[in-house]
Amino acid sequence: MAGQHDDHDHGDHSHNDHAHDGHDHDHFHRIHSQEADALLMSIADIEISARVKALEELLTQKGLIDPSALDAVVDLYENQIGPKNGARVIARAWADPAYKAWLLADPNAAIADLGFAGAQGENMVALENTADVHNVVVCTLCSCYPWPVLGLPPVWYKSMPYRTRIVRDPRSVLAEFGTVLPATTEIRVWDSNSEVRYLVVPRRPEGTEGLDEAALAALVSRDSMIGVTEALSPEPA
Amino acid sequence: MNSVHDCGGFDGFGRVVPEGYDGSEPVFKHEWERRMCALFMVTIGAHYSDDEFRQSRERLEPVTYLTRPYYEQWWFAVARLMMEKGLMTPEEFGRHLAAGPTPSADILAGDA
Amino acid sequence: MLSAADILDILATGATTRIEDPARAPAFAPGDEVVTRTLSPLTHTRLPRYCRGKRGVVVKVHGLYALPDVRAIGDEETREYCYAVRFDMRELWGPQGAATDSLTIDLWDSYLLPAPAEATP
Numbered sequence: 001m002a003g004q005h006d007d008h009d010h011g012d013h014s015h016n017d018h019a020h021d022g023h024d025h026d027h028f029h030r031i032h033s034q035e036a037d038a039l040l041m042s043i044a045d046i047e048i049s050a051r052v053k054a055l056e057e058l059l060t061q062k063g064l065i066d067p068s069a070l071d072a073v074v075d076l077y078e079n080q081i082g083p084k085n086g087a088r089v090i091a092r093a094w095a096d097p098a099y100k101a102w103l104l105a106d107p108n109a110a111i112a113d114l115g116f117a118g119a120q121g122e123n124m125v126a127l128e129n130t131a132d133v134h135n136v137v138v139c140t141l142c143s144c145y146p147w148p149v150l151g152l153p154p155v156w157y158k159s160m161p162y163r164t165r166i167v168r169d170p171r172s173v174l175a176e177f178g179t180v181l182p183a184t185t186e187i188r189v190w191d192s193n194s195e196v197r198y199l200v201v202p203r204r205p206e207g208t209e210g211l212d213e214a215a216l217a218a219l220v221s222r223d224s225m226i227g228v229t230e231a232l233s234p235e236p237a
Numbered sequence: 238m239n240s241v242h243d244c245g246g247f248d249g250f251g252r253v254v255p256e257g258y259d260g261s262e263p264v265f266k267h268e269w270e271r272r273m274c275a276l277f278m279v280t281i282g283a284h285y286s287d288d289e290f291r292q293s294r295e296r297l298e299p300v301t302y303l304t305r306p307y308y309e310q311w312w313f314a315v316a317r318l319m320m321e322k323g324l325m326t327p328e329e330f331g332r333h334l335a336a337g338p339t340p341s342a343d344i345l346a347g348d349a
Numbered sequence: 350m351l352s353a354a355d356i357l358d359i360l361a362t363g364a365t366t367r368i369e370d371p372a373r374a375p376a377f378a379p380g381d382e383v384v385t386r387t388l389s390p391l392t393h394t395r396l397p398r399y400c401r402g403k404r405g406v407v408v409k410v411h412g413l414y415a416l417p418d419v420r421a422i423g424d425e426e427t428r429e430y431c432y433a434v435r436f437d438m439r440e441l442w443g444p445q446g447a448a449t450d451s452l453t454i455d456l457w458d459s460y461l462l463p464a465p466a467e468a469t470p
Contacts, residue, residue, distance in 0.1 A: 036320035039327035070275035072353035140245035194455030288421035292393035
């Protein structure tokens, strides 16, 4: 049985027992603190705002964190990074077939070309919706999501109803969002559980032939880039 | 870990789409969510990996996991890691919490 | 301690455990049929219960990444190939799954075995 430090047979999948050598009971007890358990349980019903503040204060007093760094992070994800970034990527892909081909073939480079990159977007894959195939993304185990192009995930994406249902009955979930697909359409659900992050390229709506990229981007909703809806239709002229 | 976080295919959790949903929602609903999200962002990498963070969140007992808001689950996960990594002791955090906010830290926290 | 400028730089750059190692070839290629192992570690895993012991097909080789199961307990060194593996909904859920639809999930070498040849009916 392969141990944690073996350096042989990496290509041989009959020996890849790195994670599961029967010692995870020991690993669990090594990391587990009963004192931490007891403390967390004893304070679990104190107002969460007070518990967050106390954690920030103590870590600040210990010199582990700088409160101004927290302010900068909040500003970044609340005001600067969000689905408008992804909408620019999709609008460019709709407007420029060469860019779309690049986005599908080398998404990191194509997305970075518009200035978007960083944490939780290091290894992107773009999934193109067509008349025959509809892609939709979830993270059942936690809340993995492509931050540089979509910002932080909405509450419903992180919720138990979405995580439990979309992997088993995607049509009923899409219908709740108002997305009713032909019975013949193949739905591909992607459970985003690795370091790879997925961006759906929704279908370009009808009646958008004359629109420029800015007008196209306004039709690209956040939810259409997760895959629970189609892109918006243009207002009739 | 075979706990409730591993929930794909469970039945009974109800509707996905919130009542009155128009496709948008605020990034944060409460000030403590802003601070907790940022506390995570400035400590991950420096003090724990994302896999350690996920494991810490999964170790919440199931009823807590299912009933506490998302960023409160993050609070449990980060507080546990800070203690289990020896960056603060349970005793000192409990004492700090019981003492209540200090005026100077209140200003630093910018809790407007 | 990270300053505001440090943390903004880190978030703008990102971080990945992905490495390139031409000496290591992936065990599976797109089109290969695989069966997921049944594992129940007390510690972290990214192999959900719903796709343990199931037959699927590799659709993409993502590259060499840290194995979350051991990274969660402090092993920052181990790298394994990670693959996108597709399952028919009927394989995962039985007759309640839609025949038209599929689920794709990223799985590491430690989770996968080559699929045995299908039994002749």
